Amino acid sequence: MSSYRVHFNLRPHQLAAYEAETRFECRVWHRRAGKTFHTMGRMLARALQTGRSDWQGFYLAPTRVQAKNIAWSYLTRWVRPLGVQPNESELKVVLPNGAKIQLLGGEQYDSLRGLYMDDVTLDEAALIPSAAWTQVISPALADRKGRATFMGTPMGRMNLLFDMWEECGLGEDPEFSRSLLTYQDTNILDPKEIARMRRTMIEAEFNQELLCSWDAAMPGSYWGRAMAKADAEGRVTSVKYDHQLPVYVALDLGISQGAMPCVYFQLAGTEIRIIDHETFEGTSIPDLVKHWQKKPYPIATVLLPHDRKVRELGTGKTREETFRSLGCTVRAVPDVGLDEGISQVERAIPNMWFDRDNTKMLREAMVAFRSEYDEVKRVHRLTPVHDWARHIADAVRYMVVGRPGTSFQKQNRNTRASSRDHSRYGGLVA
Numbered sequence: 001m002s003s004y005r006v007h008f009n010l011r012p013h014q015l016a017a018y019e020a021e022t023r024f025e026c027r028v029w030h031r032r033a034g035k036t037f038h039t040m041g042r043m044l045a046r047a048l049q050t051g052r053s054d055w056q057g058f059y060l061a062p063t064r065v066q067a068k069n070i071a072w073s074y075l076t077r078w079v080r081p082l083g084v085q086p087n088e089s090e091l092k093v094v095l096p097n098g099a100k101i102q103l104l105g106g107e108q109y110d111s112l113r114g115l116y117m118d119d120v121t122l123d124e125a126a127l128i129p130s131a132a133w134t135q136v137i138s139p140a141l142a143d144r145k146g147r148a149t150f151m152g153t154p155m156g157r158m159n160l161l162f163d164m165w166e167e168c169g170l171g172e173d174p175e176f177s178r179s180l181l182t183y184q185d186t187n188i189l190d191p192k193e194i195a196r197m198r199r200t201m202i203e204a205e206f207n208q209e210l211l212c213s214w215d216a217a218m219p220g221s222y223w224g225r226a227m228a229k230a231d232a233e234g235r236v237t238s239v240k241y242d243h244q245l246p247v248y249v250a251l252d253l254g255i256s257q258g259a260m261p262c263v264y265f266q267l268a269g270t271e272i273r274i275i276d277h278e279t280f281e282g283t284s285i286p287d288l289v290k291h292w293q294k295k296p297y298p299i300a301t302v303l304l305p306h307d308r309k310v311r312e313l314g315t316g317k318t319r320e321e322t323f324r325s326l327g328c329t330v331r332a333v334p335d336v337g338l339d340e341g342i343s344q345v346e347r348a349i350p351n352m353w354f355d356r357d358n359t360k361m362l363r364e365a366m367v368a369f370r371s372e373y374d375e376v377k378r379v380h381r382l383t384p385v386h387d388w389a390r391h392i393a394d395a396v397r398y399m400v401v402g403r404p405g406t407s408f409q410k411q412n413r414n415t416r417a418s419s420r421d422h423s424r425y426g427g428l429v430a
C-alpha cells in the first residue's frame, strides 16, 4: 500500500457516484458537472492504492489534443507534489509505486491493441468510435477484470455513449450502473451563469449540454439530423449484397500511411445501398487490392478522389496507375469542393440504406462529422473537425459525388460553392 496521498473534496453528486461505483459505469452529467475532474481523480486514487506495480490506467478523449487540454492539467497538478515527473510527449505518468496512467485520443485506439488495462475512462464518449471499445478496449480489460467508465453529454443516439447508456441500464448485472444529472440535479452552477448560457446557446445546445437530452439535434453535426431520420425511417437494416448489381468502392486515399476508409455500395434506381465499410491503417494499394479479391463479392469500380494523381515515391506511378495496373476499373470523383460535397451528401442521405452490422462505425462517423467550435466566440466555424470521423466522412462524400448516374455537369466544376445554402445547389444531382 502506498503512503502517497492526494486529497480531493468531492461535491455531493461526485461523492454519491464514488460510493455507488461499479465496474462498468456510464455517467451522463451536464457540462461542467465535474465528470473529468472526478473520474481522473478516482483513477489516480486507484493507481496510488494498488499493490500491483504493473497497474495500468488509460484515459481517452475524442482526440489527443482534447485529452491533453481536458485531463492532463488535472493529472500533472496532482502528481507533481508526489515528486513525479510527467512525460509530456507520451502524456503519461509513472507513479512511485510503478502504476502508470496514460492519456490518449480516440483516433489512437489501434495503438492499444494487445495491451491489458486495469482502468479506463472514455470521456466525451459520444465522439469516440464504438469500435475502440468493442474491438480493442473491452478485450483489454478481460484478463485483469479492469474497470471502465463512459461519460459525456449526449449527442443523439447513434454513438458509443448511447450504446453504453443502454447497456449499463439493463439492470440485470450488478457490475453495471449509470447516472444522468441535469444542472437542476447538481445545483452547482450559478443561476446567473445558467441564464447567460440560455441566452447565448441555441435551444438544442442548451438541452443537450445542460439538460442531457438524447433528442437534441447535434449542434455542429453536418448530417446528424438526416442520419437520425434514416434510422427512424428504418433505413438502417439488413442490406446485403445483391449479385445482380455491381459493387463500387469509394475510398479516401489519405496521406501515405494514414487511415484509408473504404465504403462499399450498390446503386438500385435512386437508392444508395451501403453494404459494408472498412478502414485500413498503413495498408499499401497492392495489399488493399489483394484484400478485395478475397471478399465475397467482386469490386466492379473503384472511385478515386483528386489525390489519385499523386505519384508514389517507391514506384514513381500515380495511385490511379497503380490501381489500374492491378486490374481495377477506376472512376474519377470530380472535385466539387468541400462545401458542395457536404451538401450533396445531406441531400443524398434520404436515399441511403445502411447495413446494420457492417456500417456501424460509418454511421457513427457520419453523425460525429461536425464543424469546429470556437469556444471563445461560441460559434461553429466553417471548417470540419479533423478526427477519425472526418476520414470516413470524406469517403462518403466521394461515394456521393463520384457515383455513376450523378450529373454534376462539367460546366459546374469551376463554380466552387461558397455557402451551404441548399437553394443554390438545387437540381445539380440526378
Ligand SMILES: Nc1ncnc2c1ncn2[C@@H]1O[C@H](COP(=O)(O)OP(=O)(O)O)[C@@H](O)[C@H]1O
Pocket (backbone or CB within 6 Å): 009, 010, 011, 014, 029, 030, 031, 032, 033, 034, 035, 036, 037, 038
Ligand atoms: N470536487 C471539485 N472540487 C473543486 N473543483 C471541481 C470539483 N469538481 C469539478 N471541479 C471544477 O469544475 C470545473 C468543471 O469540471 P470538469 O470535470 O471539467 O467538468 P465536466 O467534465 O463535467 O464538463 C473545472 O474547473 C473543475 O476544476
Ligand SMILES: [Mg+2]
Pocket (backbone or CB within 6 Å): 035, 036, 037, 070, 123
Ligand atoms: Mg469533461
